[in-house]
Amino acid sequence: MRAENGFLGGLLRFAALIFAAAILAAGPAAAQADDSQIELSEKRGKFTFSGWDGPEITVWTYVPEGIDRTAAPIVMVMHGVNRDGWRYRDEWIDNAKQGGFIVVAPEFSNGNFPRAAGYNLGAMFDEETGAPRPEALWSYSAIEPIFDEIVARLGGSQTHYTLYGHSAGSQFVHRFLFMKPETRARRYIAANAGWYTFADPAIAFPFGLGGTAATEEGLRLALAKDVLVLLGDQDTDPNHRSLNRSEGAMQQGPHRFARGVAFYEAARAYAAQRGWEFGWQIRRVPGVAHSNSGMAAGAVALIE
Structure with missing residues (x-):
């Protein structure tokens, strides 16, 4: 009996060594690929995303019960200045049930993406030196890989997504549009941004595109996209506590x-x-001030 136990124990140890060697040979990319296949939770869920060159990102999700998860529309919801992706996800749940779509809310933490420069301004420039940072490290560069992982976890066939953002998230959305004009985002919804990067290379960034990597061809593509500038018609408080009152912002209104x-x-x-195609629309949400939940209700019919 002892000999038999010794033989089985040795066999198990040998098998464990073979398995560990296979994992090491495959490397971290294979481990990441395996992790990305974990099925997305029905109803509320979250996971840690690390499949890009930048810091880890917590991704909050909601998959309504009873939908075809392999084909349902996906909306990427960009949070505001409080970096509360879970709350933005939760405020979209009733809309997701109504519209039959999947909500994905990446959370760009202050620790990993500090201040506006690290999140809604894209982390495109080093804060201390002002030098351009590699595009692979921009906050904007996380969106497409997150979409890929979502589709993998769904076992889905989705080929595009809607990108929605409110407040600082709206700033993220419209700058993402300019800096990443060739993505799989089919519709961009920019709701109640506090201030903007205008579509003009003659104006210096961050109030215009001057000094960025944006190209004329990229700008032409961005202006032809399906973009909805979504505005609460009561978001008119000139003394709102988080409103940018810098000279450049005040020149915008x-x-x-x-x-x-x-x-x-x-x-x-x-x-x-320039005689370019223009695909944007502007829409007003009646009776809504600076409220993500109010704007989300106004956007539910706009998810594709």
Whole structure:
């Protein structure tokens, strides 16, 4: 009996060594690929995303019961300045049930993506030196790989997504559009941004595209995209506690609603001057001020 136990124990140890060697030979990329196949939880869920060159990102999800998860529309929801992806996910749940779509809310923590420079301004420049950072480390560069992992976890066939953002998330969305014009985002919904990067290379970043990697061809593509500038018609408080009152922002208008209209009109004029296609729309959500839940209710019919 002892000999038999010794033989079995040795066999098990040998098998464990072979398995460990296979894992080491496959390397970290294989481990990441295996992890990405973990099925996305039905209803509320979350996972840690590390499948890109930047820091880890917590991704909050919601998959409504009873939908075809392999084909349902996907909306990527970008949170505001409080970096509360879980709350943004939760405020979209009733809309997801109503619309039959999947909610994905990446959370760009202050620790890994500090201040506006690290999140809604894209982490494109070193804060101390002002030098350009590698594109692979921009916060904008996480979105497409997150989409790939979501589809893998769903076992899905989705080929595109809607990108929605509110407040600082809206800033993320419209700058992502300019800096990453060739992505699988089919529709961009920019809701109630506090201030904007205008579609104009003659204006220095962050109030325009001057000094960035944006190209004329990229700008032409961005202006032709399906973009909805979504504005709460009551988001008109010129003294809101988080409103940017810098000189550059104040030149865009006294409050968020006015700045959104100015942003849209400037983009339309820029496209018209060059004879380019212009695919943007502006929509007002009646009775809503600076509220993600209010804007989400106004956006539910716009998810594709």
